[in-house]
Amino acid sequence: GAGVSQSPSNKVTEKGKDVELRCDPISGHTALYWYRQSLGQGLEFLIYFQGNSAPDKSGLPSDRFSAERTGGSVSTLTIQRTQQEDSAVYLCASSLEMDNYGYTFGSGTRLTVV
Amino acid sequence: AQTVTQSQPEMSVQEAETVTLSCTYDTSESDYYLFWYKQPPSRQMILVIRQEAYKQQNATENRFSVNFQKAAKSFSLKISDSQLGDAAMYFCAYQGGGGSNYKLTFGKGTLLTVNP
Numbered sequence A: 001g002a003g004v005s006q007s008p009s010n011k012v013t014e015k016g017k018d019v020e021l022r023c024d025p026i027s028g029h030t031a032l033y034w035y036r037q038s039l040g041q042g043l044e045f046l047i048y049f050q051g052n053s054a055p056d057k058s059g060l061p062s063d064r065f066s067a068e069r070t071g072g073s074v075s076t077l078t079i080q081r082t083q084q085e086d087s088a089v090y091l092c093a094s095s096l097e098m099d100n101y102g103y104t105f106g107s108g109t110r111l112t113v114v
Numbered sequence B: 001a002q003t004v005t006q007s008q009p010e011m012s013v014q015e016a017e018t019v020t021l022s023c024t025y026d027t028s029e030s031d032y033y034l035f036w037y038k039q040p041p042s043r044q045m046i047l048v049i050r051q052e053a054y055k056q057q058n059a060t061e062n063r064f065s066v067n068f069q070k071a072a073k074s075f076s077l078k079i080s081d082s083q084l085g086d087a088a089m090y091f092c093a094y095q096g097g098g099g100s101n102y103k104l105t106f107g108k109g110t111l112l113t114v115n116p
Helices: none
Strands: A005-007 A010-013 A019-024 A031-037 A043-050 A065-069 A075-079 A088-095 A109-113 B003-005 B010-014 B019-021 B024-026 B032-039 B046-052 B064-069 B074-079 B088-096 B110-115
Touching: A005 A088, A010 A019, A019 A088, A019 A109, A031 A075, A043 A065, A043 A075, A075 A088, B003 B088, B010 B019, B019 B110, B024 B074, B032 B064, B032 B074, B046 B064, B046 B074, B074 B088
Parallel strands: A010 A109, B010 B110
Antiparallel strands: A005 A019, A019 A075, A031 A043, A031 A088, A065 A075, A088 A109, B003 B024, B019 B074, B032 B046, B032 B088, B064 B074, B088 B110
């Protein structure tokens, strides 16, 4: 696609429910990143996918968070048993491999846990 | 670990005036890249400008320019002839230069208001 597409744009969920956030990167971009932006904070790295390599999951805050990338394209970030502290904007970005020219970001999913 | 600090949580500027946003960073690497991103209310992070650490010349993109002071580890953004559309959150970001350095480390941002 022309840009990085994320869905849903906004999600309100009840505490304890599971949620899935979707990211569709730019066609041809082999690298995909998830970041979390909490209120008043900068962006916090969550996970990185590059081609068929094992993902870098070092930023996932707990085992309730997981992500997968199917077919080297679309990625899904899953949060199980959501907590109020999970409320944030989840941003996805993609880039060419080993790209130092900056990522292309999507518009994010605003997750609110009530 | 690298850190990026933006000491100005909020800034304001009059339309058509010039404003400078500050950013400092801490790293032991000699090769790296620095970025400024803009985040309007639409939430999408938009790349404003990029600087390669090994280049002494300051990057410029139209009304946006940087003052890169490598020894001081400072990377400020100057916006000239400010426009209402420049109002946004601005983030400074760092990326290491090695082949395995793919992560961007962000500051906490500066909220820029442009007054008509």
